[in-house]
Amino acid sequence: MMSRKQLILLSFIGCLGGNNELSFLSEDELLFQGPVFMKEPSNSIFPVGSEDKKITLNCEARGNPSPHYRWQLNGSDIDLSLDYRYELNGGDLVVVNPNRSQDIGSYQCFATNPLGTVVSREAKLQFAFLQNFKTQTRSTVSVREGQGVVLLCGPPPHSGELSYAWIFNEYPSFVEEDSRRFVSQETGHLYIAKVEPSDVGNYTCVVTNTLTSARVLGSPTPLVLRSDAAAPDFSKNPMKKLVQVQVGSLVILECKPRSAPRALSFWMKGKWMVQENERISFLSDGGLQIANVTKADIGTYTCIAENQFGKANGATHLVVTEPTRITFAPLNMDVSVGESVILPCQVQHDPLLDIIFTWYFNGVLTDFKKDGSHFEKIGGSSSGDLMIRNIQLKHSGKYVCMVQTEVDSVSSATDLIVRGSPGPPENVKVVEMTDTTAQLSWKEGTDNHSPVISYSIQARTPFSVGWQTFATVPEVIDGKTYTATVVELNPWVEYEFRVVASNKIGGGEPSLPSEKVRTEESVPEVPPSEVSGGGGSRSELVITWDPVPEELQNGAGFGYVVAFRPYGVTNWIQTVVTSPDISRYVFRNESILPFSRYEVKVGVYNNKGEGPFSPVAAVFSAEEEPTIAPSQVSANSLSSSEIEVSWSTIPWKLSNGHLLGYEVRYWHTNGEQEESSSNVKVSGNETSARLHGLQSNLAYYTAVRAYNSAGMGPFSATVNATTKKTPPSQPPGNVVWNATETKVLLRWEHVQAMENESAVTGYKVFYRTSSQPDVQVLNTNKTSAELLLPIKEDYIIEVKATTEGGDGTSSEQIRIPRITSMDARGSTSAILNAQPLSSSLLIVLFIVNALW
DSSP: OOOHHHHHHHHHHHTOOTTOOOOOOOGGGGOOEEEEEEEOOOOEEEETTOSOOEEEEOOEEEEESOOEEEEEETTEEOOTTTOTTEEEETTEEEEESOOHHHHOEEEEEEEEETTEEEEOOOEEEEEEEEOOOOOOOOOOEEEOTTOOEEEOOOOOSEESOEEEEEEESSTTOBOOOOSSEEEOTTTOOEEESSOOGGGOEEEEEEEEETTTOOEEEOOOEEEEEOOOOOOOBOSSSOOOSEEEEETTOOEEEOOOOBOSSOOEEEEEETTEEOOOOSSEEEOTTSOEEEOSOOGGGOEEEEEEEEETTEEEEEEEEEEEEOOOEEEEOOOOEEEETTOOEEEOOEEEOOTTSOOEEEEEETTEEOOTTTTTTTEEEESOTTBOEEEEOSOOGGGOEEEEEEEEOSSOEEEEEEEEEEEOSOOOOEEEEEEEEOSSOEEEEEEOOOOTTSOOOEEEEEEEOTTSSSOEEOOEESSSEETTOOEEEEOSOOTTOEEEEEEEEEETTEEOOOOOOOOOEEOOOOOOOOOOEEEEEOOOSTTEEEEEEEOOOGGGSOSSSOEEEEEEEETTOOSOEEEEEOOTTOOEEEEEOTTOOTTOEEEEEEEEEETTEEEEEOOOEEEEOOOOOOOSOOEEEEEEEOSSSOEEEEEEOOOOOGGGOOEEEEEEEEEOSTTOOOTTOEEEEEETTOOEEEEOSOOTTOEEEEEEEEEETTEEOOOOOOEEEEOOOBOOSSOOOSOEEEEOSSOEEEEOOOOOOOTTBOOEEEEEEEEEETTOOOOEEEEESSSEEEEOOOOSSOEEEEEEEEETTEEOOOOOOEEEOOOSSSOEEEEHHHHHHTOOOOHHHHHHHHHHHHHO
C-alpha cells in the first residue's frame, strides 16, 4: 500500500502535460490502480450447425481509471470497427455467426489504462464438425469360421469428440457388444473373435459427434466365410425326414450337403444300393429321381456323400399313397331367401393321409368363425359338407370345395342362385300434384331372380307416424306398370313418397323417398272437435275446443270463427280467432249472469274460404264465488298428531254453479293466522276433515271456507283444539305366554306413562299367523289376555299400550310355535334368543304358569 505522500507524487507526475504544465487532482482521484484481470478467456469449441449463432470469449479487468479493451487473433489486432462479425460487450468479445475458416485460432485480450496494460492467457477457439464418409465401396472381408477379424471404421475429417457404433445388415439392428464382439471408442474399429456363420453380413460404421450430435454412416463392409475346404455336412441343409407322393407321380429326393470340394454321392434303400434303370436316375446335383412311383418304392433312402476331407449321410423316408377323389360333389342349386341348404363334398382318400376341407365363395376363403351365423361345415372325417342357414341374397355365387392332403389336392365347384324379394325401385318422382292427389313415376329395380308382381305406394308427412300405404289409381299396380296416382291426400300438406315392389317371395326394400312436395290449398273441411267451456272469472263466458291439426287445415291463413248466443236467443254473436294453435276464447261482459247457459259453435276458415262449424254445444258462463262462510265449525283432538274439524254445509243455489269443496286452514301461533299456515281441501259433499302430522300437546287454530271454479269464499270463525300428549315411549315389558292346542294366555308388565305422555287407558294385542300378512287386534284394559287360537302353526304377537294420544311403542315380537303334543311356555327373550331352555328357566316358567 502506497503512502499518501507517494500517491501525491504519482498524481503530480501523471498530471504533467506535454507542455509541462502542472495540474492538481482531487483527493478522490488520488487512488489509482493498474488493470488486473477478473476473468480471462478460456478454450472454446463452437458446434457447427448449432442454433446459437454467437460465441462469447470472456474478459473482465478492474483498474482506476477503468481500463479499455482490445483483442488479437493469431497475434493480429481485431479491428472491431471494420469487421461487423465481432462485437465488444464490456471486455467480452462476441463472435457473430462464427466461421471455421476465418475465426479458428488463438485469441488474447488486452486491458489498458494510464497505469499500464495486462495481457490475458491465450484461448483457442475450435469448431466441432463431422464430415461425411467418402462414398467408396469397401472391400469384402473373408474369414474362416472360428477365426478373429477386425473391421476398420476410418472416421471422416472431424473436430470434437466422437462416439462409434456399427449397424449389422440394416438399421436399426446395431451390433451388441458381448464376449466375442467389441467396438473401440478410440479408433472405431469392430473386433469379432471366433467368427460364426451368424456373423456373416454387411457391417456399417456409424460415427457421432458428441458435441453437435451429427451422425454419418460409412459404406457397408461385407463379411463372408471362406469355403475353400466344409467335409460334407448335412447340418445346414438337412434332407427331408418324410416325402409323400401319389402313385404314378414323379419324385425327386434331394441330397445337397455343404462340402468343398463338391462331394460325390450314392444312394442306399435300406441295406441295398440303389441302381439306375428306366424309372430311377441319379441327378448331377446328387439328387435321386424316381418316375411313375409305385407302392414298391416305399422305404428309407440314404444319401452317402464323400470328398477327400470326409463323408456324411442323410436319410429320407418315402411314402406312396393313393390319389384323393371327390365321390359326392356339390350340384347347382336354386333356392329362396331364408331357406337352409347343404352343399355336399365327400371324398375317398388314402387312409395314411390327413385331409383338410376348405370352401371358397366367389374366390374368397370362407371364414367359418366370422360367418358362423350362416355357414357351418358338417360331416365326418371324409366329408366336408357345407350347410348354409337362413340363406340371403348376398350368398348367391360360385362355391368351390377344396380338398387338400400332404401330397395332392382336388376341388369341385357349383353355382348357387338365391331368389329373394325385389330390390328398391329407382328414381321415384312426383309428376303432378293437386289438392288431394299426386301422380308418381319410377323405374324398376333389381328383381333378385324373381319377377315383380305388383307395386304399392307409401307416403309420410311431418304429422304421420312412419310410412303408410295409400290408395292409388289404378287400385292394383302390376309389375309392368311404372306410374300411378295417389288419392285421398290432405290439401296443403307436405308429402314424401316411396315405392315398394313385391314378387312371389314377398315385399322388397322400399325405394329412396321422393322429393318433398306440398298438395295445393283448399277450403277447410274439418271443424274443431270437443267444443266445450265453462268456468273462468265473474262475468266471463269461456269457450274451449281441440285445435284442428295442421294436416287438416288445408291452407295458409287458417283460423277459427267462434259463435255463441244465450240459450233461447235467435241471433249469434261471432268473433274471429286468427291463430290456428289457440284453443280458447273468453267473452267478458258485465251483463253476463253467473252460470248462465249459452249455445256455442266453432267454425274454421283459411285463405281459400270458410269451412263448416262444429255441432252446437251447451256452455255455462262463469260461476260466482261463494259469499257465505261455513257455520257450526268445531275442532276435536283425536290423538297426539290428529285433530278432526267439522262444519255445516253452506246454503247453495244451483244457479250459482257447482260447489267444488271446502278448504280447511290451520296454524298454531297464538290464534293468529300467518303465512306459515297449512291447508287441507275436501270435496263439496264432505263436512269434516282430519288434520294429520301435528305436533303433540299443542293448541291448533283452524278456519273453513268454501270454493268453486270462480274462487274462494270467506273464512268461518276460528276455532281451536289442543293435540293429546304423545303415547308412552316405554313398550310393555316382560311378555310371557302359555299355549295349549286351542288358546294362548299372555301376561305383561303395566306401562307407566311419563309426565309429558298420555295416560295408559288399555292395551292392544296384535296377532297373526306367520304365513299370513293380515293382522287381528284384541283390545283389553288389563295386563293379560286370552286368545282362543288353534295352535296349528306359528303365531306372531305384539302388545302396545293405548292412550288418548294414540298407540304406544310395540313390545318385541313374540313367535309362538305350533303345538304338537303338549303345552308350551315362553317369554320374549327366550323366543328371540332361540336357545335351549335351561333347567332354571323351565322352573321359572312353571312357577309363572302355576300362578295363572
